[in-house]
Amino acid sequence: MRLNAVLASALFSSATLLGHVRADDSDAVPDSSSSETSTTSLAAKPTFTPSNIKAPFFEQFTDDWDSRWKPSHAKKEDSKTEEEWAYVGTWAVEEPSVLKAIEGDKGLVVKNAAAHHAISAKFDKAIDNKDKTLVVQYEVKLQNGLECGGAYMKLLQDNKELHADEFSNASPYIIMFGPDKCGATNKVHFIFRHKNPKTGEYEEKHMKTPPMARIVKTTSLYTLIVKPDQTFEIKIDGESMKSGSLLEDFTPAVNPEKEIDDPNDKKPDTWVDEARIADPDATKPEDWDEDAPFEILDEAATKPDDWLEDEPTMIPDPEAEKPEDWDDEEDGDWIPPTVPNPKCEEVSGCGKWEAPMSKNPAYKGKWSAPFIDNPAYKGVWKPQKMSNPDYFEDNTPSKFEPMGAIGFEIWTMQSDILFDNIYIGHSIEDAERLKAETYDIKHPIEVAEDEASKPKADEKTPKSPMDLKFMENPIHYVREKLDLFWTIAKKDPVQAIKFVPEVAGGLGVLAVTILALLVGIVSMTGATPPPQVRQAAEKVKQSALDTKDQVVDAASSGAENVQAEVNRRTTRSSAAVE
Numbered sequence: 001m002r003l004n005a006v007l008a009s010a011l012f013s014s015a016t017l018l019g020h021v022r023a024d025d026s027d028a029v030p031d032s033s034s035s036e037t038s039t040t041s042l043a044a045k046p047t048f049t050p051s052n053i054k055a056p057f058f059e060q061f062t063d064d065w066d067s068r069w070k071p072s073h074a075k076k077e078d079s080k081t082e083e084e085w086a087y088v089g090t091w092a093v094e095e096p097s098v099l100k101a102i103e104g105d106k107g108l109v110v111k112n113a114a115a116h117h118a119i120s121a122k123f124d125k126a127i128d129n130k131d132k133t134l135v136v137q138y139e140v141k142l143q144n145g146l147e148c149g150g151a152y153m154k155l156l157q158d159n160k161e162l163h164a165d166e167f168s169n170a171s172p173y174i175i176m177f178g179p180d181k182c183g184a185t186n187k188v189h190f191i192f193r194h195k196n197p198k199t200g201e202y203e204e205k206h207m208k209t210p211p212m213a214r215i216v217k218t219t220s221l222y223t224l225i226v227k228p229d230q231t232f233e234i235k236i237d238g239e240s241m242k243s244g245s246l247l248e249d250f251t252p253a254v255n256p257e258k259e260i261d262d263p264n265d266k267k268p269d270t271w272v273d274e275a276r277i278a279d280p281d282a283t284k285p286e287d288w289d290e291d292a293p294f295e296i297l298d299e300a301a302t303k304p305d306d307w308l309e310d311e312p313t314m315i316p317d318p319e320a321e322k323p324e325d326w327d328d329e330e331d332g333d334w335i336p337p338t339v340p341n342p343k344c345e346e347v348s349g350c351g352k353w354e355a356p357m358s359k360n361p362a363y364k365g366k367w368s369a370p371f372i373d374n375p376a377y378k379g380v381w382k383p384q385k386m387s388n389p390d391y392f393e394d395n396t397p398s399k400f401e402p403m404g405a406i407g408f409e410i411w412t413m414q415s416d417i418l419f420d421n422i423y424i425g426h427s428i429e430d431a432e433r434l435k436a437e438t439y440d441i442k443h444p445i446e447v448a449e450d451e452a453s454k455p456k457a458d459e460k461t462p463k464s465p466m467d468l469k470f471m472e473n474p475i476h477y478v479r480e481k482l483d484l485f486w487t488i489a490k491k492d493p494v495q496a497i498k499f500v501p502e503v504a505g506g507l508g509v510l511a512v513t514i515l516a517l518l519v520g521i522v523s524m525t526g527a528t529p530p531p532q533v534r535q536a537a538e539k540v541k542q543s544a545l546d547t548k549d550q551v552v553d554a555a556s557s558g559a560e561n562v563q564a565e566v567n568r569r570t571t572r573s574s575a576a577v578e
Helices: 002-028 032-043 342-346 428-437 439-453 474-491 493-499 501-524 531-557 560-577
Strands: 057-059 069-071 091-094 107-110 115-127 134-142 148-150 153-157 173-182 185-195 202-207 219-226 231-236 239-245 259-261 276-278 295-297 314-316 338-340 357-359 371-373 385-387 403-412 417-425
Touching: 057 115, 107 403, 115 417, 134 153, 134 173, 134 428, 153 417, 173 219, 173 403, 185 231, 185 239, 219 428, 219 439, 338 342, 403 417, 417 428, 428 439
Parallel strands: none
Antiparallel strands: 057 417, 069 115, 091 107, 107 417, 115 403, 134 219, 134 417, 148 173, 148 403, 153 173, 153 403, 173 185, 185 202, 219 231, 231 239, 259 385, 276 371, 295 357, 314 338
16 A cells, blocks of 8 residues: 555656646647637638628728718807817728728728717618618727717708708708717617607607617627607617617607696685694693703712812823023913823823713703694695697607718717718618628627637736645646746756745655655565665665755745746746737
């Protein structure tokens, strides 16, 4: 049993050292399969091919994009300030600079941070979705994230005054849709402007409880579907995030109330709206003493036995000295400052004793009549209702007015927001097909590239060999300790023993174990060990004891001289991760 234990220990130690050597050898040889996979991944990146999908408006920002899109040179209107803002932000059509997935796939890019941007494109023919499904879909890629700014689009009202050069925040739109974030605000807008059929005035209808925008650097796909049955649905990356009714899920509501408060109705002077009043029949009890004090002297209190009445609470500071420049004639008699009497700290108190105050049981305070329900109470007054002269009923708000153009009019603190694959039409199937041709291809590639670029979990915080723990990863622990020991031993073996005593001790134990194994094998044969073997055993034994003593001394002495080596290795590990 003893020989088996020794043999097992020797085999484990040998296997660990051998594994370390082989691991080092394998580290030196590049992984050809990994290299081939990486090359294959890059080679497999698809090339952009324009889609043959047809729609009232479909934009993939091909080379002739500037024949359709025109930047605005108007001034932005702001009712909150007299200052004018110009749309100075520039636009470009280019491939993504972050996580590019498809070669040659370009998009419309916001180029300036902290600037106002406006650009629009007219439709060849006004889009009218009366009795049709309206589908709006486009991609947004926040290459630098989004801390504060918008990435929404506007579908502009079709009219004769629709000039691209004059497009601004004041240009009338029909639908506003897309992500918007600033600080705690993070939502996907869906706003439509509704025309009052009686007054002709337009009012914005805002979707209640909008979904949150996805603030990621990979491409996000936003889809809006409005059906003739007045229902709508918002999808993000193909996943349904919000659905509802144009008649029920927007504020202000599309249709006004049938009845409203009569503005000419006034509350009568005799109207009683006090629910409770002081009881007029209540009288103050005869024994009610309003003058009784809140507190009185505690008659039951007695002076503590250790109370020092003859000792003052404050005494002159015995350590205080009159200043040398003090002039009694000019400054008067010098009086030392006072300090708390130290004798009073050890007893209940000093000075004249007085009974403490206690709550007066006879105290009742000022009398007031109790409250009762008001018998004359008529309730909360409300004006009478009357028919709403502005009432109308529009049960088909999905019949939006014709839309003549699309525009991006935004302000953002982040640059390089990219828009692509804009579909505005009437076919849910075509929008799904476009998603399959574009988003479904690029998004997995972007996610994979994004994950590959992130540091691995064990590389995020590279550890010094001195910070490693055996139980976390025994193999890695042994490898790093051995590597550090050999590196230091090449320069100074003594310092190596001092700084990594566990390795020095382990090597000593390993040598003794191997020799003991040889002796044990010889003993099993029944033969007397040769003198050379006995001498070698004694020498190794003594050497092991010497090593043990050196290890103990090293552990207590520290190793300031080799700290630089540890720092160098840690820095090297950090650099490798970066």
